[in-house]
Amino acid sequence: MSVLEIKNLHVNVETDQGTREILRGVDLVINKGEIHAIMGPNGSGKSTLAYTIAGHPKYTVVQGEILLDGENVLEMTVDERARAGLFLAMQYPVEIPGVTVTNFLRTAKTAIDGQAPSVRTWVKDVRESMSNLKMDKAFAERNVNEGFSGGEKKRNEILQLELLKPNFAVLDETDSGLDVDALKVVSEGVNRAMASTGLGVLLITHYTRILRYIKPDFVHVFVAGRIAEQGGPELADRLEEEGYDRYNVAEAAAAE
Amino acid sequence: MTSTAMPTAEQHGLVAHTDGAFVPVQTRSERFRSVNVDDFAPVNGREHEWKLSPVAAFADLTGGELDGSRPTIETTDVAGVAISWIARTDARIGSAGIPEERASANAWSTFGESLLVSVTGEDEKVAVITRSGLGSAPRAAHTVIEAAPFSRALIVLRGIGDARLSENVEILVGEGASLTVVSLQEWSDDSVHLASQFARLSRDSFLKHIVVSLGGKVVRVNPSTHLAEQGADIEALGLYFADAGQHLEQQVFVHHDAPHTKSRVTYKGALQGSGARTVWIGDVLIGQKATGTDSYEQNRNLVLTDGTRADSVPNLEIETGDIAGAGHASATGRFDDEQLFYLMARGIREDEARRLVVRGFLTEIVQKIGSPELEARLNAAVEAELQGN
Structure with a gap:
């Protein structure tokens, strides 16, 4: 059974104002097949956690570990992490001019699997996944994320999740900016990927809305760079009613 | 941009200063031009048309003697594309444009015969003309590409191997013709190639002109397009990839000189390695007769490593207020x-x-x-x- 472990993670980021400590000792264990929701107010470090797992060069790990089945993830390059089975669905996917979705997907699939996918099944898989995500066929020939609406970009992220079949996926505010129809489509995509590959999910969100469609096993509340509280799905219900006020967010931020 | 004011005698720079100081050329079409090399002063590198070029690397082409004999060319037989050699005295020579700088004039003064590529017939066809083995001695060449009225073709003028070449290429696009000319520079690492290309577009004709510069130490291809008759349409494209120590330059000029003409200029380049250098100058002149002009030019450079330099200079001159559109853009990014x-x-x-x-x-x-x-x-x-x- 695959497991992703985060131990006492401290992360800094360089800003114009100097070095800032964003994560201040995060501990998390995600087993394959589990859904962990990370919830928290703006600026609490949720996205930093996502990008640190993926290996974005902007973030510096000053203490702690990330282990994938005991392997040190922090020693891996960005692409090695992806090939090891980690996936980050980005909040703001970038445009890649001149690179079509088809070409991109095939290149990524070949890199992840170490060999080119069989032409016949691959074309069918792509078509099927796109149709499931209610993406028009024309998407395949468009350049990656170029001129995509917010909702189209998120669908494109989940399309990759379905096709690349990682062991663990971090979804960074995949729900933000989606209307309810798109939210359902995207959530169904995540649930399908769960059902077919049994992946583990770290679902980062500001709102409880997406948790109506993707049921978390665990909920962690992030405040000021560490986990302030954790529990089961009932914690999400409580947040829905009470918001983040009881965590003294302002106080925690002021203490920085 | 939409001023229709006519220049007046009082306008600064229109008349020479009384102290005899140098007055720069005000309008792109009024640059000095001549087919005779001796009409141009020796190149010192400070001239506006040379100031971004490594002139010392090709003093032999701007000032020395050139070999004007026929170069070796390879081409395949394509129906509707006839290849021949014509004399200097042929009436077509000089009908698309004449030199505006010394390397071009030096080639013009020296070439023996001109290559003629004659396109006829309304069906699409592709002809590739390859120049190779030009050697390392300085040479001159002249080429005329003539597309008959309503004809269509894609002509590739390709250069490989060693070359120290200064040349002029004239492109005559007949009424209603649709011509694509690709100038493909894949020279060897030490080669120098200076080219002036002059296109004249007749009524309702279309020219797609593409400059692709990949190989050569110094490659400077300057295409000028004269939209001489109404409805003429140019799509000017360029692609260049400069490696360490390479200088790739293009000075593009589009002259809108008749009503309802259209131009689209798009040049894109990548730079990689220490001393990789590119220059793009895009001049667009919309003349008084060019009402209803639709024009847009852009240059994009992608910088892949440190130690490179990309110059990008768009210039737009508009002499009539009645235009459909005119714009320019330039971006150089890491x-x-x-x-x-x-x-x-x-x-x-x-x-x-x-x-x-x-x-x-x-x-x-x-x-x-x-x-x-x-x-x-x-x-x-x-x-x-x-x-x-």
Whole structure:
């Protein structure tokens, strides 16, 4: 059974104002097949956690570990992490001019699997996944994320999740900016990927809305760079009613 | 931009200063021009048309004696594309344009005969003319490409191997003709190539002009297009990839000189390695007769490493208030690390991710060439550049 472990993670980021400590000792264990929701107010470090797992060069790990089945993830390059089975669905996917979705997907699939996918099944898989995500066929020939609406970009992220079949996926505010129809489509995509590959999910969100469609096993509340509280799905219900006020967010931020 | 004011005698710079100081040329079409090399002063590198070029690297081409004999060319027989040699006295020579600088005039003064590429027939066809083995002694050449009224063709003028070449290319596009000319520079590492290309477009004709510069130490291809009659339409495209120590330059000029003419200029370049240098100057002149003009020019440069320099200078002159549109854009940017992160986060290795991004950047030009075979060849050539070959 695959497991992703985060131990006492401290992360800094360089800003114009100097070095800032964003994560201040995060501990998390995600087993394959589990859904962990990370919830928290703006600026609490949720996205930093996502990008640190993926290996974005902007973030510096000053203490702690990330282990994938005991392997040190922090020693891996960005692409090695992806090939090891980690996936980050980005909040703001970038445009890649001149690179079509088809070409991109095939290149990524070949890199992840170490060999080119069989032409016949691959074309069918792509078509099927796109149709499931209610993406028009024309998407395949468009350049990656170029001129995509917010909702189209998120669908494109989940399309990759379905096709690349990682062991663990971090979804960074995949729900933000989606209307309810798109939210359902995207959530169904995540649930399908769960059902077919049994992946583990770290679902980062500001709102409880997406948790109506993707049921978390665990909920962690992030405040000021560490986990302030954790529990089961009932914690999400409580947040829905009470918001983040009881965590003294302002106080925690002021203490920085 | 929409001023219709006529120049007046009082306008500064229109008349010489009484102290005899140098007055720069005010309008692009009024630059000095001559077919005689001796009418131009020796090149010192401070002239506006030379100031961004490494003039010391080719003093033999601007000032020395050139070999004007026929170069070796290779071409395949294509119905409707006739290749021949014509005398200097042929009436077509000089009908598209004449030199505006000394290297061009030196070639013009020296060439023996001109290559004539004559296009007829309304069906699409592709002809590739390859110049190779030009050698390392300085040479002059002249080429006339003439498209008969309503004819269509894609002509590739390709250079490979060693060359020290100064040349003039004239492109005559007949009424209603649709011509694509690709000037493809794949010279050897030490080669120098200076070219002036002059196109004259007749009524309702279309020219797609593509400059692709990949190989050579110094390659300077300056295409001028005269939209001489109404309805003429030019799409000018360029693609260049400068490696360490390479100088790739293009000075593009589009002269709108008749009503309802259209121009689109898009040049894209990549720079990689210490001393990689590119120059793009885009002059667009919309003359008084060119009412209803629709014009847009842009240049984009992608900087892949430190130690490179890209000059990008768009100039737009408008002499009539009645135009449909005129715009220009220029951007030179570093490789986007967020694109790299995105691709690598999908398991793609760094070198392959870089290739994807650069190929994607340049593909906008490659895709517009209109010949799948040539597109595939160019993609392979760009690939080789990225591998550092």
